[in-house]
Amino acid sequence: MQLVIDSANVESIKRLVEYFPIDGVTTNPSIVVKENKPFLPLMKEIRDVIGEEKELFVQVISTSAEDIVEEAKVITESIGGNIIIKVPVTFEGIKAIKRLKKVSIRTLATTVYTPMNAYLAAKAGAEYVAPYVNRIDNLTGDGVKVVAEITKIFTQHNLSCKVLAASFKNTQQIQNVCLAGAHGITAAPELIEAFVNHPSIEANVEQFKQDWISQYGEESILTTIK
Ligand code: G3P
Numbered sequence: 001m002q003l004v005i006d007s008a009n010v011e012s013i014k015r016l017v018e019y020f021p022i023d024g025v026t027t028n029p030s031i032v033v034k035e036n037k038p039f040l041p042l043m044k045e046i047r048d049v050i051g052e053e054k055e056l057f058v059q060v061i062s063t064s065a066e067d068i069v070e071e072a073k074v075i076t077e078s079i080g081g082n083i084i085i086k087v088p089v090t091f092e093g094i095k096a097i098k099r100l101k102k103v104s105i106r107t108l109a110t111t112v113y114t115p116m117n118a119y120l121a122a123k124a125g126a127e128y129v130a131p132y133v134n135r136i137d138n139l140t141g142d143g144v145k146v147v148a149e150i151t152k153i154f155t156q157h158n159l160s161c162k163v164l165a166a167s168f169k170n171t172q173q174i175q176n177v178c179l180a181g182a183h184g185i186t187a188a189p190e191l192i193e194a195f196v197n198h199p200s201i202e203a204n205v206e207q208f209k210q211d212w213i214s215q216y217g218e219e220s221i222l223t224t225i226k
Contacts, residue, residue, distance in 0.1 A: 001178065001182070001183060001184055001185070002023040002024070002162075002164060002183060002184025002185070003020065003021060003022055003023055003184065003185065003192070004022070004023055004024045004025065004026050004055070004057075004164065004184060004185065004186035004187075005017075005022055005024070005025045005026070005186065005187070005188075005189055005192065006025075006026045006027075006031065006166060006186040006187055006188050007025065007027075007031060007188060007189050008025075008027045008031045008032050008034070008035050008042060008046065009034075009035060009189065010035075010042070010045050010046060010049060012189035013025055013046060013049050013050065013189070014049050015189070016189055016192055016193070017049060017050055017054075020192065022050070022054065023054060023055065023184065024050065024054045024055030024056060024057065024082075024084075025046055025050055025054070025055075025056050025057065026057040026086070026108075026130075026164075026166065026186040027043075027046075027056075027057060027058055027059065027086075028059045028086065028110070029059055029061060040078060040079070043056070043058060043079045044079060044080075047079055047080065047081050051081070052080070052081035052082060053081070053082055054081075054082060055082045055083075055084050056079065056081060056082065056083055056084070057083075057084045057085075057086050057108055057186075058075050058079065058083060058084075058085060058086065059085075059086035059087075059088075059110060060072060060075070060085060060086065060087055060096075063090065063092055064092050065092045065093075065095035065096040065099060068087060068092065068093065068096035068100075069096050069099050069100060069103075071085075072085040072087075072096070072100055072105050072107075073103075073105065076105055083106070084106045084107065084108050084127065084128065085100065085105055085106065085107050085108070086107070086108045086109075086110045086130070087100070087107050087108070087109060087110065087126075088109075088110050088111040089109045089110070089111055089112055089117045089118075089120065089121050089129075093109070094109075094120055094121060094124050095124075097109060097121060097124040097125055097126050098124045098125055100125070101124065101125025101126075102125075106127045107125070107126045107127060107128075108126060108127065108128035108129070108130055108164065109121030109122075109124075109126040109128070109129045109130065110130045110166075111130075111132065112129045112130055112131040112132060112146075112150075113131070113132060113135070113136055113139075113141070113146070114146065115146060115149040115150050115153055117129075118131065118150040118153070118154075118161075118163070119150075119153055119159075121161070122154060122159040122160075122161035123159065126161055127160075127161060127162065128161065128162050128163070128164045128183075128184075129150065129161055129162075129163055129164070130164050130165070130166040130167075130186070131143065131146050131147050131150060131163065131165055131166065131167075132166055132167035133146070133147065133165055133166065133167050133168055133173050133177060134167040134168050134169045134173060135167045136167075137169075137173070143165075143167070143173065143177075144173065144176040144177055144180050145180075147163060147165050147177045147180045147181070147182050148180035148181060150163050151163050151180065151181035151182065151183075152181070155181075162183035162184065163181070163182045163183050163184070164182070164183065164184040164185065164186055165177040165182040165184070165185045165186070166185070166186045166187075168185070168187050168188070168191055170191070171191055171194050171195060174187055174191065212224075
């Protein structure tokens, strides 16, 4: 299951890549503009932090299939490394996904709200689809159920497309899509960090340390066995 950071904040990405088994970084136009930096240098900075192998997902802005394909080519060439182009599942977007597949540019279909959005994108050649779990929930839908249904359709019909679930407000939603069969999740840095936020963990570690010190007077095994 892939664990991807949904952010363009270089410091947060650096921190998470150092501590956690991160597979890649997703961005979108809103995430990029938050950083208030020139686009290409920012993408290159992220590439330097994550290395050439980890997937960097970059979204197109153009809305016609022709322009999406051109943007995708330029993004892929100018950033370098393992790039996946995010394309919204509009009519023109699906047309662009089909064309990009033919020229071997990898795509993720984004702004996915229904299983049929995902089905069309997968059949057009998208390597990933990104259902927007929390945004679906906010429309009084059931984001986790949508993820479960997409994964079921892909499995039943041997579609090799992967579900990278996106748009989360809390870790419970993330846990639920993991159980629903998502192939990966992309989440904001603070949500990924929250995976290890449990007051009992720190309390347990402190108790172990105090027990040890009270017996051996040392704070590590290294000094204890010297
Ligand atoms: O990757 C898609 C995601 O960034 C949308 O998330 O939290 O803005 O709904 P959100």
